[in-house]
Structures are given as C-alpha cells and as structure tokens.
Amino acid sequence: MSDEPVVTLSDDALEIVQGVRTDEDDPESLGLWLEVTGVDGSDFAYDMYFSGLDEVYPDDHVQRYGDLPVVIPKASVAKLAGARLEVEDGALVLVNPNRPAFDARDPESVGDLSSPVAQAVVELLETRINPAIASHGGFVSLVSVEDVTAYVRMGGGCQGCGMAAATLSQGVEAAILEHIPEITRIVDVTDHAAGADPYYAQSKK
Numbered sequence: 001m002s003d004e005p006v007v008t009l010s011d012d013a014l015e016i017v018q019g020v021r022t023d024e025d026d027p028e029s030l031g032l033w034l035e036v037t038g039v040d041g042s043d044f045a046y047d048m049y050f051s052g053l054d055e056v057y058p059d060d061h062v063q064r065y066g067d068l069p070v071v072i073p074k075a076s077v078a079k080l081a082g083a084r085l086e087v088e089d090g091a092l093v094l095v096n097p098n099r100p101a102f103d104a105r106d107p108e109s110v111g112d113l114s115s116p117v118a119q120a121v122v123e124l125l126e127t128r129i130n131p132a133i134a135s136h137g138g139f140v141s142l143v144s145v146e147d148v149t150a151y152v153r154m155g156g157g158c159q160g161c162g163m164a165a166a167t168l169s170q171g172v173e174a175a176i177l178e179h180i181p182e183i184t185r186i187v188d189v190t191d192h193a194a195g196a197d198p199y200y201a202q203s204k205k
Contacts, residue, residue, distance in 0.1 A: 111144030
C-alpha cells in the first residue's frame with residue numbers, strides 16, 4: 001500500500017463512490033478499481049468497478065481515501081499517474097493527462113516499436129501470421145506494445161471481414177500469446193467499418 005496517490009479523487013467524486021459502495025453487499029470488503037483497458041482514438045479506455053480486496057496483487061497500487069481503498073493495477077499505474085476522478089454534469093469523469101503512444105483512429109499512427117518485445121511480435125507477424133492469412137488478401141500489423149498488451153491493426157481483406165474476430169482470436173492472438181510470453185493481452189484497434197473489400201462478406205438479408 002502506498003501513501004502517494006496515483007489518481008486523485010475530488011470530494012464530490014469520493015462522495016458518489018462511497019454512496020454507491022454502501023449499496024453493495026459487504027461494502028467494507030470492496031475496493032474501487034481504476035484500470036486502463038485499451039485505447040479509444042487518441043485517449044485511453046477505462047474501466048471502473050468494485051471488487052474484493054482479496055483480488056489485489058502484490059504489485060498493484062493501493063491508496064486509501066478514508067475507509068475507501070482505491071486500486072490501480074500495476075499495468076495501469078504509469079498510464080494513470082496524475083489523473084483525477086471528478087464529477088461533471090452529475091457523472092464521474094476520469095481526467096487523465098496521459099495519452100497513448102498512438103491514435104487508434106489514424107490508420108497510419110504507430111507507437112515506438114523498437115523494444116525487443118515489439119520486434120519479436122513484428123517478426124512473428126511477418127514470418128508466421130501474415131503468410132498464413134495472405135490467401136485472404138489480408139495482413140496484420142503491430143501498432144504498439146504497452147506493458148503486457150500488444151495493439152494490432154488488421155488490413156487488406158481482414159479489415160471489415162466478417163471472420164476478423166475469429167482470425168484475431170484463433171490465429172493472431174493464439175500465436176502471439178504462445179510464442180511471446182511477455183504479451184498476455186491483444187487489442188484490435190482496426191476500424192473495421194472502413195473496410196472496403198473484405199474477403200469474407202457478411203451475409204445480406
């Protein structure tokens with residue numbers, strides 16, 4: 001547990017969170033989790049939820065506001081440093097000064113791929129994964145590696161393809177997780193709605 005806050009809660013935000021927790025079963029056993037779950041355009045995507053304190057890992061950051069434990073998972077600490085949970089128009093809003101290394105809305109945007117882990121993912125994509133899906137006219141490129149997460153973008157016949165989810169989970173994700181143990185999560189940032197000529201078209205009724 002640390003005395004240094006990663007995320008600051010405003011007084012009104014704290015009041016709302018404590019009020020919601022009071023309505024939960026066994027509220028004293030629950031902490032508020034604040035977690036980065038991915039990328040949404042040029043910002044991070046977040047999840048905020050209550051969970052039992054027995055779910056805290058040793059490397060997670062825990063800070064207290066009175067009797068309220070606030071938990072930031074290890075992988076989210078650097079991405080949330082200096083953020084503030086506030087209330088705007090009656091709703092909780094996480095104001096974060098940090099931004100992803102790339103803009104998911106920009107098909108040309110990529111992060112820093114110079115790390116050994118990123119280079120290992122690039123090599124795996126080029127030598128094993130892309131040759132396997134080339135017959136579909138598609139390819140997968142690495143956008144960024146942040147902590148244990150690899151962000152990938154699908155192109156060619158895979159962009160907008162009705163089978164893209166299966167290709168990602170059964171092919172791309174399985175191969176990366178098997179061969180590169182440093183990566184434990186794959187996030188697809190492809191704008192599938194912009195796919196022009198997918199190999200497998202969804203049926204029209």
